[in-house]
């Protein structure tokens with residue numbers, strides 16, 4: 344379920360810098376632990392896992408299920424696979440910046456389910472991570488495209504201890520992703536959605552946001568989502584958002 348990868352800080356262009364100076368380079372993520380949560384799992388819709396996926400927990404606001412199948416492009420490319428592919432690219436980029444990366448699932452398989460959203464938050468809590476980004480994609484009206492970020496509300500005993508950092512992470516992701524050229528949502532004002540009902544956010548005790556990287560039902564977004572180059576773009580945009588948060 345859990346993968347912890349640590350790499351040595353990789354220094355590029357060291358010729359004119361001392362090691363100490365390189366550590367201070369803008370955007371360095373050395374010493375940061377970042378959890379990447381690739382939303383869903385390919386097997387979540389399999390009938391044999393229905394009991395596990397339909398298990399419920401109260402999340403501070405409402406009772407929600409363990410997980411869902413996620414959406415897909417009109418041609419049937421699944422959200423679980425998109426989230427997984429972006430997560431792999433982002434992991435390599437973050438590690439190259441010196442970060443320690445933890446993934447919330449270690450496979451993308453039709454013979455696997457979950458983990459449950461509350462367990463994904465639990466992985467981030469156990470890792471005492473500096474941030475968690477939950478990667479998702481929307482299944483909105485086909486006329487709209489672009490990314491938006493979901494942040495929690497303050498709920499006593501749930502998010503009140505971390506809400507300020509959640510909001511800061513949301514702001515960093517939006518500003519960084521926009522600056523890097525990510526197509527902004529055309530249907531969510533300010534690329535910012537506030538939700539009481541997200542279990543991943545409410546169960547987390549460390550700074551966490553959900554990023555809906557785009558709209559899988561939109562033809563332009565679908566082209567990006569189904570190519571390796573486009574998936575790398577999404578990863579790069581998420582990296583820029585995280586670097587903005589830690590700046």
Ligand SMILES: [Zn+2]
Pocket residue numbers: 382383413414422478479480
């Ligand atoms: Zn999703």
